[in-house]
Amino acid sequence: MARQMAGAAQRVAEAAEALRDEKFNARRIELAEAALETLGELGFARTSLREIAQNSAFTHGVFHYYFSDKLDLICCCVRHYKAKCVTRYDEVVASARTRDELTEGFLAKLAMTLREDARMHRLWYDLRSQAMFEPAFRKDVLEIDKSLEAMVWRIATRYAELARKRLATSPAALYALFDGLFQGALLRHLANDETAIPEFLDEVRRVLPTIC
Amino acid sequence: MARQMAGAAQRVAEAAEALRDEKFNARRIELAEAALETLGELGFARTSLREIAQNSAFTHGVFHYYFSDKLDLICCCVRHYKAKCVTRYDEVVASARTRDELTEGFLAKLAMTLREDARMHRLWYDLRSQAMFEPAFRKDVLEIDKSLEAMVWRIATRYAELARKRLATSPAALYALFDGLFQGALLRHLANDETAIPEFLDEVRRVLPTIC
DNA sequence: CTGGAAACTTGACACTTGTCAAGCGACAAT
DNA sequence: ATTGTCGCTTGACAAGTGTCAAGTTTCCAG
Numbered sequence: 199m200a201r202q203m204a205g206a207a208q209r210v211a212e213a214a215e216a217l218r219d220e221k222f223n224a225r226r227i228e229l230a231e232a233a234l235e236t237l238g239e240l241g242f243a244r245t246s247l248r249e250i251a252q253n254s255a256f257t258h259g260v261f262h263y264y265f266s267d268k269l270d271l272i273c274c275c276v277r278h279y280k281a282k283c284v285t286r287y288d289e290v291v292a293s294a295r296t297r298d299e300l301t302e303g304f305l306a307k308l309a310m311t312l313r314e315d316a317r318m319h320r321l322w323y324d325l326r327s328q329a330m331f332e333p334a335f336r337k338d339v340l341e342i343d344k345s346l347e348a349m350v351w352r353i354a355t356r357y358a359e360l361a362r363k364r365l366a367t368s369p370a371a372l373y374a375l376f377d378g379l380f381q382g383a384l385l386r387h388l389a390n391d392e393t394a395i396p397e398f399l400d401e402v403r404r405v406l407p408t409i410c
Numbered sequence: 411m412a413r414q415m416a417g418a419a420q421r422v423a424e425a426a427e428a429l430r431d432e433k434f435n436a437r438r439i440e441l442a443e444a445a446l447e448t449l450g451e452l453g454f455a456r457t458s459l460r461e462i463a464q465n466s467a468f469t470h471g472v473f474h475y476y477f478s479d480k481l482d483l484i485c486c487c488v489r490h491y492k493a494k495c496v497t498r499y500d501e502v503v504a505s506a507r508t509r510d511e512l513t514e515g516f517l518a519k520l521a522m523t524l525r526e527d528a529r530m531h532r533l534w535y536d537l538r539s540q541a542m543f544e545p546a547f548r549k550d551v552l553e554i555d556k557s558l559e560a561m562v563w564r565i566a567t568r569y570a571e572l573a574r575k576r577l578a579t580s581p582a583a584l585y586a587l588f589d590g591l592f593q594g595a596l597l598r599h600l601a602n603d604e605t606a607i608p609e610f611l612d613e614v615r616r617v618l619p620t621i622c
Numbered sequence: 623c624t625g626g627a628a629a630c631t632t633g634a635c636a637c638t639t640g641t642c643a644a645g646c647g648a649c650a651a652t
Numbered sequence: 653a654t655t656g657t658c659g660c661t662t663g664a665c666a667a668g669t670g671t672c673a674a675g676t677t678t679c680c681a682g
Contacts, residue, residue, distance in 0.1 A: 327539045374589075388542050469660075
């Protein structure tokens, strides 16, 4: 009986703790999302905790309460960003019934991303570069990189499938190609080069048929 | 006669000024080179003028004497870096008499670069990302990017030439591909992944025959 | 209702940052 | 010999940084 009580109490305690954890985590994500705003605007180098706080509804102390560290906060941001980013093209892949449909859907989404999410993406490239200096970032960054490679691979696989062909390239090379083109286009787009996006789209359109 | 004198005096003055300018510029490059050491070690975000000075034979004041600004210094660093980097593969291209020679020379140089100049290259990727945030960097970064694209194109052109074939890809796509692969390998190499370099070389070896 | 833990704010700390004015010796011109 | 410019050093300044301890509010279990 006492044992049963103890067991029940423990279960309750565990449930409470789990709830607290969940709340804690939800708050962390809220804070990370707020931080991403400022990080996307200023970049890693120029962003301070205080600035993040000022551009949000929170005080700078909360960030220290929820994150052990500035790096901890930014790691959380990166991880959160990943979840959003990696599934971006899945719907296009799932719904396309012909090769043309996939191509056009993919291109449209690329253009939209470049136009509307430029700040988030430059942050990604910033953080990926930071990972070359800061070991604390590496694990997360490498993992995201892998996910992005897989994402590109899913698109390419479907692209080949729709023409009953086999891909002629490796996942790594395909990702390098598209990521490199995207990165270049992003830089030129941010530099107010009006031709950046259309030329990028043309390039992708030309490249796609060569992958299989 | 007076006119002649004035003309001569002016020429002397001009020569003196030119000499001073040259000395001034030489000093700037010395300082930039010293700064590159620290920048390559710490990255843009964590590097301060004082730290640069401490890791060099100069005092922090000199940097302010020769550069109007921190950005001015770093722009000079970037420009100086470019000159060194862009001709790296030219000798291999010039000396290769067969396709295999070119392939092996290229791969060897790539591996050497990755192993020995990793710090300089991570700085390049760092600064390219910074250019997405900092307009002051953009002009130089875009120019270097173009030079690198041209460098890759020279290699590829020769590669096609040696087999009397035509390249099947655009300069932009080729650069994106190799730069993307290189960047990924660099990150993994810096993360102490022993397989990064060999796998990268394998990948390049597999990719090369597909470009024409 | 109440005590106490959790969530959050505030202000202060030690330190670093870019910037720059004041001063130093060397050296060339007068 | 003096003056003044050049190259450079030094030290100080204000503004900002991450961090954290102390205090305040909120909330809920007993």
